[in-house]
Amino acid sequence: MEILKTKIALETFVSPLKAIGKKVALVPTMGALHNGHISLIDLAKQSADIIICSIFVNPTQFTDLKDLEKYPRPIEHDLEMLKNAGCDAVFMPSVDEMYPKEEHWHIDLGPAEFLLEGEFRKGHYQGVTQIVKKLFDAVKPDIAMFGQKDFQQVLMIKNMVAHFHLPIQIVTCPIIRESDGLAMSSRNIHLLSLDRENSLVLSKALKFVVAHFNDNSLRKLEESAKALFELIDGVELDYFTIANGDNLQPAQSKNEHHLVALVAAKVGKTRLIDNMIIK
Numbered sequence: 001m002e003i004l005k006t007k008i009a010l011e012t013f014v015s016p017l018k019a020i021g022k023k024v025a026l027v028p029t030m031g032a033l034h035n036g037h038i039s040l041i042d043l044a045k046q047s048a049d050i051i052i053c054s055i056f057v058n059p060t061q062f063t064d065l066k067d068l069e070k071y072p073r074p075i076e077h078d079l080e081m082l083k084n085a086g087c088d089a090v091f092m093p094s095v096d097e098m099y100p101k102e103e104h105w106h107i108d109l110g111p112a113e114f115l116l117e118g119e120f121r122k123g124h125y126q127g128v129t130q131i132v133k134k135l136f137d138a139v140k141p142d143i144a145m146f147g148q149k150d151f152q153q154v155l156m157i158k159n160m161v162a163h164f165h166l167p168i169q170i171v172t173c174p175i176i177r178e179s180d181g182l183a184m185s186s187r188n189i190h191l192l193s194l195d196r197e198n199s200l201v202l203s204k205a206l207k208f209v210v211a212h213f214n215d216n217s218l219r220k221l222e223e224s225a226k227a228l229f230e231l232i233d234g235v236e237l238d239y240f241t242i243a244n245g246d247n248l249q250p251a252q253s254k255n256e257h258h259l260v261a262l263v264a265a266k267v268g269k270t271r272l273i274d275n276m277i278i279k
């Protein structure tokens, strides 16, 4: 597995492969890898010849400095996991490599930018699309894999790709969960034992809404889900919503084509997100 730290090294690796017609997949990550990330690598292998994983903790998408400072960075373990998964190359640039000079970035991502995560992490999706565009420019992949766990992120990245007319296929990969239902996430490492137990309320509330979808109105379902959070000390709900899966506006009718339940909550000091597609 190649370890590439500069854009020049990346280009030297990838250009000859593209020149002979190899299909290149990019799996962007911030490291602290788990089986959710590995599932993205596995799916990439099914649709491309060369798999490149990027590891970069992108400062411009963090709205909370403490969150950035304590983001886990177990790089040796990550490299071992990627090698075992059959990844061809890892792109792990420094902050200076990706941001050599101060720059302004602002693109129109549509009204969904300001909802949900965009409301609680203001400017987050400008930072995410800024770095993903840089990664796309550096790798020039044919296809890029993203997790459904970051549902809104996939929507924002698709909007960015449309904005720049990039010829890149964006694939949404299913959420990988622990056996008790908790969605795998790099930040789960911060959950102390009681928090770990309490964290199950996210997936339980989502499952409740999916299971009882036909029994009640949308607003009643949301109320019942929210009530589950009130029962637990040490969990602070940011939002629980049933939304239109195409634009993330609160769903107005059960007849809408795509519906998704989305949740974000602070469990102890750790903020978690999760979602389940209803239809």
Ligand SMILES: Nc1ncnc2c1ncn2[C@@H]1O[C@H](COP(=O)(O)OP(=O)(O)OP(=O)(O)O)[C@@H](O)[C@H]1O
Residues within 6 Å of the ligand: 028, 029, 030, 031, 035, 036, 037, 039, 040, 145, 146, 147, 148, 149, 150, 173, 174, 175, 176, 177, 183, 184, 185, 186, 187, 188
């Ligand atoms: N449980 C999961 N199942 C499938 N994909 C996942 C899962 N967790 C993360 N991903 C995807 O992996 C990619 C990289 O995510 P990232 O490195 O931020 O990891 P993470 O676990 O989401 O970390 P955190 O949410 O704590 O930042 C993203 O596209 C993300 O959606």
Ligand SMILES: CC(C)(CO)[C@@H](O)C(=O)[O-]
Residues within 6 Å of the ligand: 028, 029, 030, 056, 058, 061, 128, 131, 132, 150, 153
């Ligand atoms: C897509 C991404 C790698 C951009 O930094 C990040 O937001 C993530 O890990 O989901």
Ligand code: BAL
Residues within 6 Å of the ligand: 061, 062, 150, 153
């Ligand atoms: N997985 C999304 C990246 C972030 O939380 O910043």
